[in-house]
Amino acid sequence: MPERWTCPECGRRFGKARQGHDCAPALTLEEYFATGPPHERPVYEAVRAHLDNLDDVYTEPVSVGVFFKRSRTFAQLRPMQKWVALGFLLPHKLDHARLSRKVIGEGNRYYHVVNLHGPDDVDATIRDWLTEAYLNAE
Numbered sequence: 742m743p744e745r746w747t748c749p750e751c752g753r754r755f756g757k758a759r760q761g762h763d764c765a766p767a768l769t770l771e772e773y774f775a776t777g778p779p780h781e782r783p784v785y786e787a788v789r790a791h792l793d794n795l796d797d798v799y800t801e802p803v804s805v806g807v808f809f810k811r812s813r814t815f816a817q818l819r820p821m822q823k824w825v826a827l828g829f830l831l832p833h834k835l836d837h838a839r840l841s842r843k844v845i846g847e848g849n850r851y852y853h854v855v856n857l858h859g860p861d862d863v864d865a866t867i868r869d870w871l872t873e874a875y876l877n878a879e
Contacts, residue, residue: 745799745812773802777820780859784825785818787860791868792816795875815878816871824856827867829874839866850877 774782785807792798792809801808806819816829826841834844834851842854853870857863 768802768804770800770802773807778822780823781818781820781825783860784827784857784863787863788816788818788827788857788867788871791863791871792875795872798875809875811875811878813878815874818857821856824858826854827857828852828854829870830877831870831873832877835870837866 774785788809789800792800797811799810801810806817808814809816809818814830816827819826819828830847830850830852832850834846835853839855840853841856845852855862855867855870857867
């Protein structure tokens with residue numbers, strides 16, 4: 742597992758010391774899903790089932806969604822009214838019909854978003870993108 746820094750104020754873990762963040766404690770999965778929409782947990786479980794096959798993945802539920810981290814956040818799930826938005830970082834820009842928002846460049850990484858309506862949307866394409874995002878989060 743990569744070395745992580747724990748914020749002494751909120752107890753959240755990050756890939757580098759004194760990393761800037763909204764200093765608020767993480768929730769347990771039970772606390773997080775207690776107030777979420779019913780379509781969110783099955784999508785989370787499908788994403789998590791894939792990520793369980795990879796090493797060093799840390800899951801962090803916070804008030805706005807669930808972050809998946811390695812040495813840094815490489816993917817996140819954010820609940821919406823009718824779907825769950827899956828955001829992930831890749832070292833290149835994708836051009837694909839499944840993308841739901843304009844791709845945003847952040848230095849040498851590109852932030853992509855796909856809307857997932859249910860666990861069946863977490864197919865081979867999504868799993869491949871998640872794996873690539875994970876591999877690039879070292």
